[in-house]
Every structure is written in structure tokens, then in C-alpha cells.
Amino acid sequence: MRSPSVALLAFLAELAFVSSVPAALSADDLQARARNALAQTAGEISVPGLRRPVKVLRDSWGVAHIYAETQSDLFFTQGFVAAQDRLWQLDLWRRVGEGKLAEVLGPRAVQRDRFARLLRYRGDMNKEFASYAPDGREIIESFVRGVNFFIEFSRDRLPIEFQLTGIKPEPWTPAVCVTRMAGYIMTRNAGMEVARARLIRELGVKTVEELVPTDPYRPLEVPSGLDLEGIDARILANATGAGAASRFDPLDGSNNWVVDGTRTTTGKPLLASDPHRPIMLPSLRYMVHLVGPGWNVIGSGEPALPGVAIGHNERIGWGITIYGIDQQDLYVEETNPDNPDEYRRRGRWVPMRVEREHIKVKGAAQPVEVTLKFTAHGPVIYEDANRHRAYALRWVGSEPGSAGYLASLSVGRARNWKEFERALQRWKVPSLNFVYGDVDGNIGWHVGGLAPVRKGWFGLLPVPGAEGRYEWRGFLRATQLPHSYNPASHFLASANNKLIPPGYRQELGYDFAAPFRYQRIEEVLGAGTRQSEAASVAVGRRVLSEPNDERSFHEPGRDGFHSVPELTQRSEEPIQGRGGTRPYQFMGHRHGFETKEAFHGLAARRDGLAL
Template sequence: MSPNPGDSATHRFPVPGLAAEAEILVDRWGVPHIYARSPDDGFLAQGFNAARDRLWQIDLWRRRGLGLLSEVFGPQHVERDRAARLFLYRGDMHGEWLAYGSDTKRVATAFTAGVNAFVELTRSDPGLLPVEFTRLGYLPATWQPEDVARIRSHGLFYNLRQEVARARTLRDFGPAVEALRRRLEPPHELTVPEGLDLSLIPDDVLAVYDLATTPPVFAAAAVSGDDVAPPSGQHSNNWVLAASRTQTGRPLLANDPHRAVSVPSLRYVAHLATPDLDVIGAGEPALPGISIGHNGRIAFGLTIFSIDQEDLYVYETNPADPGEYRYQGRWEPMRVVSETVPVPDGEPVPVELRFTRHGPVVHEDPQRHTAFAVRAAWLEPGMAPYLGSMDYMRARTWDQFVAAMNRWGAPPENQVYADTEGTIGWKTGGLTPIRRNWDGLLPVPGDGRYEWDGFYDMDQLPGAENPESGWLATANEMNLPPDFPADRVIAYDWYAPYRKQRITEVLDAGRALSAQDCVRLQTDYVSIPARRIVARARELLAGEDDVDRPLALLAGWDADLAVDSPAAALFEVWYRRHLRPVLLRAALSRLVEPERIEAALRAVLPDEVLLADARVDLDLLEQPGDRFGPDPDAVLAGVLHTSLTSAVADLERVFGPDRARWSWGRLHVARLRHPLAALLDEPLAGRTAVGPAPRGGSGDTVGNTAYTPDFVQSAGSTFRIVVDVGSWDDSLVMNSPGQSGAPDSPHYADLFSSWAADEAFPLVYSRAAVESATEQRIVLEPGPPRSG
């Protein structure tokens, strides 16, 4: 009996805990439509279905979050497991549950009971087990309701990594070099907190934090501490259009969150229908509910709002006892928790977890009598990522939605909203620390001088309702209103504004849009930085014969990074590989000694895997001032000439001299590899891979396709949705590479080619439309209670 789609027969499963029969209708795109007669049965069926389609993925999520990877993958993951345990929520669960929606504990209990019901079925019928378990010889675990709330390490986090990168650059090179690394918004003068000795901060101070907050890398012979994947791009776009701005006279809401491009997909599209709730959209498969979508009355979608929710504290420790740190003039003991990490075929490995009053200790240096701990708002009660959607997904009006956002904690978000009454809105949410005497941009001493003074109320965060423009949009840019109080500090580390600028450009054109127009905007590849860089190059290189042909290719180009564009290939290779480093090297040459320029360049060059950010580059090109000496235009012309000539030679080595054969999609591709590929034998390792497919765009475009140094897409919107508010069956969605995480399922990668072609499919909602699209019917029947 297979739980996977592709078989038109009805499958029946006994499910302990169900009060009445429930149905799961799987449509031709792999989307499950879950019908139940009560909320408890609905969330139980949602958990069962999540395990049916994504069991290996959600089991890995739980193991990673709870620090139990070593139990099945070996002792090389003990340090990662220890790190994960440092960042679990360890507070009172009673208060934790109450911090979410009023019935969140009940929902989590039902959801995890559904997961466990499917896990128990795999024990009696191993044919239901995903292939990853059978190949690697382990079994999925059962869950506790607390697992969905205690695990925090799958969220998005701000701004600890920036604090440390800033401190290191200041430590080694000073503020002028730091200004070439990162742009602060709103403009702000950087000052080192009193008492902070930058020399005490080691380069690897966040090694444990990185182990806790990044996905594991599995290799055939992993080395402890080396299995760290860099965090991927964490952008998003969303917008909402009033009825007056659409072709149908109904509001439209669009959302395309940008995360790692992976197999299985991070998101899972589902429909949950009970007598008091009928919600459809996407969430993360290991969590109950829906965080992006609609409920038949309101639609909602989110992007990151970059609240600074983290601080690194630097402590002086007691030379006589490194387990004590100085706080308010006395030695205070760290709290020590001793645990064991199970490993295969051996005794459990003891680990020691240390905590200060501010949070988990991530680094200790007894020789220098220092220790470092992380204070994170996302370790407070009610901060499990996305679990706050329990309340707002059930709202029926704008006022109810805004009230529900009071319970939203993490990640910090821009929510856009639309309803059938015609209201559109934007509301930010997230737990925001109040720092009375510092700005959060650098680590601070942990001796009591730098403490959070509570948190801002949600109504102190910005929002808007029914603007005159008829639309609202966010794209992670600095979007604090002009009249926002300057002393109410939210953050200074924001993403670049270019995606939002392009969205504004399109929406301000005034044309009434359709749902399909919104899909086209979600996959728009016009690069604002490319447009401005090429314009500056034309200005400075006019008449340069030896670069005339490539410059002419760019000069006649519309800055669209289309998949088949020769100019796009030239621009991206030029800008990322040649222009940016040559430009920054020229700026650094006036700030640091010649022998230190390359080290400084490594400190300020953006990591393309993490983000695209042209703010510093454009400022240097367009407003050079005296940063390149008395004749900046001459210096910049040389930079542009040298780098463009090198880029042309680079492309000719790859494609040959015939520029008609150049195309961006020949370089820039999406290629997905299963996380366990290194541990799987052939042909399974090859069978779990997806792609390659040519891609347009970059990390600077609305259609975000951020890439690694070899131009392989690393992040972007694998999930996209456009909600036609009120005509719900006309909504559109995409979730690449497919809905299922099972390699033997026809829905494992069936959406990949459509996604790569920038297409979408119908998000059917009404029962009639669902029935007409049903591919497989699953019936869940009340079953006997589990033994034991």
C-alpha cells in the first residue's frame, strides 16, 4: 500500500485519535486538500499528511533542532548537536504555549499525533518508509508536542553575524574600511561601545552559533566542525493591490519568499478545511497551520522586516574559575547543564552546556579570561518561528488580523493583507528589543552596562491601511516611514532596496494588473544596479575603442538579465568577478598599506551566497568624492576599462569569441542535490538530483536567483503565490521542485521545469474545483489507540 500519489485508487489508513473519518484529496500538482469534521481532526490529519509526503525531511528537521543527528549519522555531528541544544527554548512551557494562539498547544498535540500515527504505520509496514531511511538503516522518531515550540534554529536571524563582521573589520582596518563593507540605514555614525575591546573578539567566535543555525552538510567522511553550510539568501517580495488597481476589480496579493533552493523544498502547499476553518497556502512541513495564503475571507503574505533581535555579549571571566563572569562588580556563576548525545554503537557522549543571564555561551577563552554569549529575542517565550500564524490565519477582518499580529514574534516580518471587503494593509511584526544606551551594531560588554529595557509594543511598529496609491509592497528594504521616531531603533542592517525599486517602477506605471501579471513581476529580471552601472560606464568610457564592442553590447541592453541574453552574461561576469573587486581594491588602496589591501578586500567583499548588495559599489561609482584622489573619474575609467576587458576575455574562454553564442542561462543554472547525496549509493544519488535548468536574474532582481561563485542558483523563490481575493480558484501558485519529498513519488520534481520557466499553476480551493483536479483520494479512519 503506497502513500504516494500517482495511483487513482482510494487509500485507507487507520489513524489513532481521529474522532471521525477525514479525507485528503491530492490534486494533479500534488497539493493535499484535507477535509475534517473538527479542528482537532483537521490538524491531526495535517500532521499525518506532512509525514506521508515529507517524513524524511521533517524527521531531519526534528533531529537537527533537538540535537539528535549523531544518533543516526554518527559522532562527527556531536558538536553540532551540542550547539543545537544550546539554542533550544528551555523556559516554562505553560507560558510558552499561552504566548501563541489560545489553542496552540492543542493544535501541536493533534499535529504531532498525526505525524506519530504515520510513523507507527511505517513500523508495521516498512514499505511506507522513505528510501533515505531504508538505505541508511535507521527509523523515523516519534514526536512530542513541545518539539514544534522548543526548536528555534530553523528561523531567520538578525543581526549577530553583522555585529561580528563589523567588529572584525573595525578591529583590523578601522571605520573607513568598514564603510566599504556595509551601508547603514538610516544613516548613522558608528561608535564602539564603551568598555568593548575589539581585540578580544576571535575570528571564530560564532562557530558554535553557525553550527546551531545552519543546515548540516553530510559527507561520506565528515569532520567535526566542518559540516557547516553557509546561510543562504533570506529575502522575499510581497505586494497587495486594491481592487481599483486590478483588471478584475478584486484585490490581488502576491508573495514570493526567497530561501535556499533545495530538494525537498522548504515550503509545503496544503489546504486545511474544517467547519470553522478553510485555509490554503504554504507553511513549513514540520509545523501546523498555514503562514502564507488565504482563508476564504482574507489573504496574507510575509517578507522579512529586519528587526535587530540579537546581541553578542563579551564577558571577563574569573582567572580562578572560568565558569564565573563579572556582572555588576561581582563574579556570577554560569548555569551549567549536563546532557548526553546518543551515538550509534557506542556509549552516549557527555556534553556540557553553559549559559549566562543573557543566553547560551558560544565561545570561551580561559587564556584571555573571556567568554561570549548570545542574547536572542527568538529565545523568548512565544518565538518559535512561524508558529505565531496560528492566530492570524483564522482572522476574518483587518482589525482581527492586526490584533493577531500582537502574538507574532519570529522571524520579524512585513505582513501584507487583503480581504473580500476591499481592505488592503501592511503590518510589521516581531519582538523588538529596546536598547536605551547603544545601537546594537557591535558586541557589548556583558558586565551589566548594556541591558535590554523590555520590548516595543506591536503598535509601535509601522503599518498602513488602504493607501491612496492603491498598493503596498515590501522587499526587505529599509521601509521605516519618514516620520518614524529616530529614537525608536529597529535596525540599521537592512537589505538593498533594488528589488523594491523595481516593484515600485512597475506598480507606479498605473496599469491595472492581473494575477498573471503579478507572476510576471515575481519573475522579473530587470536589474536596477545593472542599469545604473552601465549608464555610468557609458559616461566614463565614451570613445574607448578597445572596449567599444562589449560596451556597445551593454549600451544597447535594457538591463534585463534574461536567460538567453548575451549582455546579461557579460554584465554578471563583469560585475561580480571583475568590476566589484577591482573597484573595491582601488578604494582600499587609499585606506590601507599595500601589503594589507588583499586582506582588507577579503573583509569587505560580499559573499554572493549570502546576499546581493550593490549599495557600496554604486556609491563609489556615482558619488566618488575624494575617495579615489583628485581625479576620481580618471581612476574610475581605468577601473571600468580594466575590469570590462578582463570580463570579455573571461567569457571568450568559456564560450568562444562568437558573442551570439553567449547567454546568461548557459552559465547561470539551477541544479539541486539531495542533502544526503554523498551518503547514498548510485543510482539513488543521481535519481534524487534535480536539474540543471537555465535561469535568468540575479540576487539583485525581483525574480531573485542569487548564486554561488560558479553561478549555480543558491536561493530564490521556489514557492510563489498570487491570491485572487474573492475569486479564490483563480489564484496561482508554484512550489519547486515538487510537493513530495519522496524520490519515488511522481510529485518529487514534477514542478521543477515549470518553475524554471517562470510558470504557475492554479491553487484550487472550492470543493468542486478540488474534486475536478483530484488525482488521489486518501481516507483516514478512526483507529485503535496506540499501545503503550
């Protein structure tokens, strides 16, 4: 294992910062400088602007427990300690969200910055802040003041990453917390629309329906007037900052469950939340404990945002996994051959909204001017001049209150199921399964997220934008989303799979995860054995493959994906599981995932893209 100092140098080199690192700097020197730059976490700090003294206790894990007498002081301090621990991460998060990465990464980040600026929320900011909580603006402004105070407080002793790169952290504004890039990566399914279109172009509708069926099943129908030629991975390349092909979902996912007191050793509900975020340093999550007027909540959240996204207060606890509401649609706009800034809208040419911005670029003498275009459906993310097309993204992030996870400012203060349900009315991005338990013994499950209403179409493929036949008809009310409270089963669980109650008629999405993880959790929790904390942890660690029930996972040390010739050969190879030795054709989900990826590779190669 590499030492932290060596790993840091490698990371900086990858970001093209290495030219700023002194050549003679040894690992020991780097360690010493890093230690000297650590933030003060003991003693007293004089902070102008605090209304009352605030106490911050660090536990053995380094988690900050913040005790404040006013709400503004509480969130000021959360911003301050988050910056103490994660300023480098916070500064990169800000640059990603604001579209300012090129200032430190150079020309290769310009298109990603342009995309971030396309996604910027351009609506009423008062409505935006109030969407998360009635006091949302006050909380966010307090948090930002705390971040900025630490930046000023540490100007002469910035964290080691800043010292080595020469980068200076910039002050935050409340708008940083509501940038949309973080929420965008947690929404879906424009990438799947492109992937399906590519496969249909190569294989035909019927073959794709058989190889990659939707869940729940819906027939694929290419919209009238949609030309599949030219719909390929380049459309979304700038959405990720790289020219990678759009992919079907890989073999990963999250799990959560809650068991009521009749099935636990304590007689109280037991809740587990297992969100599968990548293992990174620094982590994508940030643990904190917030205690102040109206607040006593502990758990993890996004480092750059106030509040706690997953956790508990004195009365309730909650956990999350992704739920596959389709929150994106890709519109193919017909552009005027004589004026690419016009597009056809209900029988006539209408102007796009055009904005021009300047992006500062590392190493460039002058900023780069970029053009941002918008149709009635949303930002134009790609233009095909040869075919006179523009691809516009309609997504929920254009609505007020759709910055990821910030509605936790309301969720964290709920004290019972009814208040929890009301708080979820504010939750828009990402779409999630919430499991719930409270000190009174109640358990629940509720989907949260903004769900577009489509009439007469399913959002499975890109759609023509000209005639207005494929428009959103508003959004479902939060009370219309699937939910359950104190079920007869005495437990609730989710694993990114399709969870739709019997008789439910709303259309939410069609790209849910395969159910084998959920089925295994359901089997264990439904066995009647009383669950302890240790037993619940053991559920999350199970790796058993059960061929007879079509449950499996990829091989250790391999990504589990194979080429088309390999699939033909391997379909008869045996694999050992608890149910005995069976050939691959019994391993329905695994075989299906591998088939998806094999044909994804076929389409990518036809597009001229390297995997």
C-alpha cells in the same frame, strides 16, 4: 540531469550513510523499492482516535485538501499527511531541533547538537503554547499525534531513505514543534556584529563606516572596554555547524506586494508573495488546504508545523518577506581566571548556570558529555580561555512564543484587518513584512516580530556584559511596529529593504537590503497600469538592470563577488543596461556588495579561515 535514484544515492553518501546501502542495488532496484514504500494516498485508512471521519483529497499536484468535522481531527490529519509526504525530512528536522544529529551523522555533528540544546526554550511551557493561539497546545498536540500515528502505521514499510540507512524515526512530542533552531537561522544580527568588529580591527572605524554604512545611518562606536582582538568567525562557527566565516548578506532576497481594486483588472485586490527560499528537494515549504470548524485556509507552511504560514482563507490573504529587526546581541563576558564558570556582573563574580547533557554519537561506544553554560544574557556559545572571555547570545528565541512561524495558527483565522493586527501581536519570529488583502477591497502592510528596545546603543557591535550598560529594556508592542492601511498610493510592497514611515522614531535594525528591488517594483506598480495576475507574475520575473538608477544584479552564472584587485580593475568596465552603457562606478549597489564581500574575504584570511 541525474535520475532521482542516483541523486538519492549521492545524497546519502554525502551524509555518510552510504555504508548502509547494498552495493549490488541498481538504479532500477532502488526505484522499485522506493515505489513500494510510497504512502497510501487512496482508499480508506482506519485510524483509532479520530472523532469523526476525515476526507483527504489529493489534487493533480499532490497537495492534500483536508476536510474534518473537528479541529483536533483536522490537525491530526495534517500531521499524518505531512508525515506521509515528508517523514524523512521531518525526522531530520526533529534531530536538528532537538540536538540529535550526531546519532546519525557521527562526531562531526556533536557541536551543532550542543548548540541546538543551548537554544532550547527553558521557560513555562503552558505560556509557550498559549503564545501562538489560545488553543495552541491542543492544535500542536493533535498534529504530533498524527505524525506519530503515521510512524507506527508505516513501521513495516518506511520510506526508502529509512530502509537504506537503517535509521528508525522516533516518536514526536509537542516540544519538537517549538524547538528554536529553525527560528534562529531566520533572526539576526550577531553575525553582522562579528563581521563589523573584524573589519574595524583591520581597517578602522571611519573606513568601515564608509564601506559598509548602516541603513538607516548610525555612527559606529566601539564600546568602551571592548577588545576587538579575538572576535572572529570562530565565535559563531558552531551556530551553523561549520567553521565558515560570518558573511555580510549575499545578493538574494524576497519580494511581496499588494494592489487594491482600483489598480487591478478584476476590481479586487491582487496580492503576490515571493519568498526566496532555496530550491530544494524536498522543499522547505509544504502546501496544504485545511477545512474544519473555524478553518478554511490554503497555502504553504513549514512541513514540520501545523497551520499555514503564507496563504489565504475565505476572507483575507497575506504574504511575507523578511524585515530586518535586530533580534540578537552578542555579549562579551569577562570570566574569572580562577574559575571559568564564573563571570563578572556589576562588579562581582557570579556563577554561570551550568547544565550537562549526554549526546549519543554514531560509532561511539559511549555518549559524549557536553557542558551548557548560561549567563544573565543567554547561552554561552563560545569561550576564549586564553583571553578569559565567554560570548553569550541574547536573542528573542529565549522568550515564550518565539518558535518560528507557529503564530500562523492565529493569523490563518483572521477575517479582517483588525483581527489580522491582533493576530500579529502573537508573531515574534521571524521578523516579517506582511502584506494583506481582503474580499472587501482593503489592503495593508504590517511588520510582525519581537523588537528589543535598546537605550543609548544600537546593537551594531558586540558589547561588554560586565557593567550592565547594554541591556534590553523590554520589547516594542506590536502596535508600535510600522504599518499602513489603504494608502493613497493604492499599492504596498516590500523587498527586505528599509521601510520606515516618515517620523517613525523607534530603532528596529540597520542591516536592511539595498532598495533597488523595491524601487523597481514601486516603479512598475506606480505607473498606473491595471494589474492582472499575469502582469503581477511578470513583475516577479523582471531581470532588467538599470544603471542610471543604480539597480543591478549579479551576472548570470557568476556569484558576482570579486577580489580587491579585481574591484580596482573592474570599476571602469562598462555594463549594458536599458539606460545605456555605464562604467561600474554608476552601479552603486553592485559595487558596494562586491566591496563588502572583498573585505569580508580579507578579514576571513586574517582569521586563518578558508572561504
